[in-house]
Amino acid sequence: MNLHKLFHxxxxxxxxxxxxxxxxxxxMVVRDHPDGETFLCQTSGANDLFLIVDxxxxxxxxxxxxxxxxIVKTMHPGELVGLHSLITHRPSDVCCRAKGKTVxxxxxxxAFNLLYQANSALTHHFQRVIARQLVRDYREVTDVLKGMMFxxxxxxxxxxxxEHISGS
Amino acid sequence: xxxxxxxxxxxxxxxxKHCHDDAGAAALLSAVTxxxxxxxxxxxREGEQTGDLxxxxxxxxxxxxxxxxxxxxxxxxxxxxxxxxxSLLDPGPAPMTVTADEDSEILVLSHEAFRGLEKDYLQMTxxxxxxxxxxxxxxxxxxxxxxxxxxKSAGGGDLRQWATDTYKSLHGEEA
Numbered sequence: 417m418n419l420h421k422l423f424h425x426x427x428x429x430x431x432x433x434x435x436x437x438x439x440x441x442x443x444m445v446v447r448d449h450p451d452g453e454t455f456l457c458q459t460s461g462a463n464d465l466f467l468i469v470d471x472x473x474x475x476x477x478x479x480x481x482x483x484x485x486x487i488v489k490t491m492h493p494g495e496l497v498g499l500h501s502l503i504t505h506r507p508s509d510v511c512c513r514a515k516g517k518t519v520x521x522x523x524x525x526x527a528f529n530l531l532y533q534a535n536s537a538l539t540h541h542f543q544r545v546i547a548r549q550l551v552r553d554y555r556e557v558t559d560v561l562k563g564m565m566f567x568x569x570x571x572x573x574x575x576x577x578x579e580h581i582s583g584s
Numbered sequence: 585x586x587x588x589x590x591x592x593x594x595x596x597x598x599x600x601k602h603c604h605d606d607a608g609a610a611a612l613l614s615a616v617t618x619x620x621x622x623x624x625x626x627x628x629r630e631g632e633q634t635g636d637l638x639x640x641x642x643x644x645x646x647x648x649x650x651x652x653x654x655x656x657x658x659x660x661x662x663x664x665x666x667x668x669x670x671s672l673l674d675p676g677p678a679p680m681t682v683t684a685d686e687d688s689e690i691l692v693l694s695h696e697a698f699r700g701l702e703k704d705y706l707q708m709t710x711x712x713x714x715x716x717x718x719x720x721x722x723x724x725x726x727x728x729x730x731x732x733x734x735x736k737s738a739g740g741g742d743l744r745q746w747a748t749d750t751y752k753s754l755h756g757e758e759a
Binding site: 477486499500503504509532533534535536537539540543544546547548550551552553554555557558560561562564565566567570573574577578580581 | 652656710713717731732735742744
């Protein structure tokens with residue numbers, strides 16, 4: 417898929433002008449990732465921000481249970497991967513791997529830092545894109561806690577937790 | 585406005601430090617609106633659509649969440665605290681209900697007013713966006729870490745109470 421066309425389909429990017437989207441597109445590298453390829457590892461820091469162009473990405477936690485890894489969630493085209501690690505400069509809490517053949521556009525750390533830290537109209541619009549994804553993440557985790565708090569019984573609370581951890 | 589720039593700076597240092605200078609702080613202060621609330625008034629209700637960030641200038645308020653048959657008190661917000669940070673970043677449902685415990689004074693920064701500052705105070709609004717984003721990441725990472733840990737010890741105690749305690753400790757005063 418054309419990256420520019422994808423940007424236009426994502427509400428988070430709607431504030432960016434065509435010129436800004438052109439600049440962002442030029443800074444990104446689009447690459448195919450085969451099924452099962454891990455492109456961000458748990459305990460290592462992210463070196464790129466990834467935008468899912470086509471296909472899906474599984475977010476995996478390797479130590480969630482005695483049974484081994486757990487798929488926390490599956491992400492879809494238009495979603496950004498690697499944000500938390502990039503912004504905090506800390507190792508990722510999860511692994512990210514391609515589910516089926518997946519196309520990702522990556523933005524190198526240096527370009528990300530420039531866009532996230534600088535102050536211009538372009539970077540401000542980019543920061544808003546980032547903020548909106550973070551708000552989505554925040555609402556997701558608080559909804560899980562609320563679901564557990566107000567579960568009818570312990571069994572239902574366990575189910576809410578289990579569904580979150582297993583990405584159901 | 586009921587308070588001057590110096591009072592604004594001393595009450596909300598963690599936010600006003602991002603204003604870069606007094607002109608920025610004055611601009612931010614001029615963008616907010618005053619709101620007087622009486623004891624018992626609901627300032628914002630959980631789930632209500634909002635894009636406002638609230639600064640508590642005077643008084644005390646309680647944050648709570650509503651279940652089907654119960655209201656759970658999550659925490660207190662006092663003078664010098666803010667709430668609904670997440671709404672300023674991306675307007676949407678308010679994360680909690682906030683009720684005044686006593687007559688209180690609040691400053692309200694709407695999403696639109698914040699956006700209006702971007703033209704002349706890009707550095708300040710950029711700093712605030714990054715600060716609020718950093719706060720969200722911190723809360724998300726902490727919550728996910730705790731959820732992962734808890735899932736490994738399934739069956740260990742009252743999970744509903746555990747979720748309530750976790751929510752209070754991580755988000756109770758950060759509505």
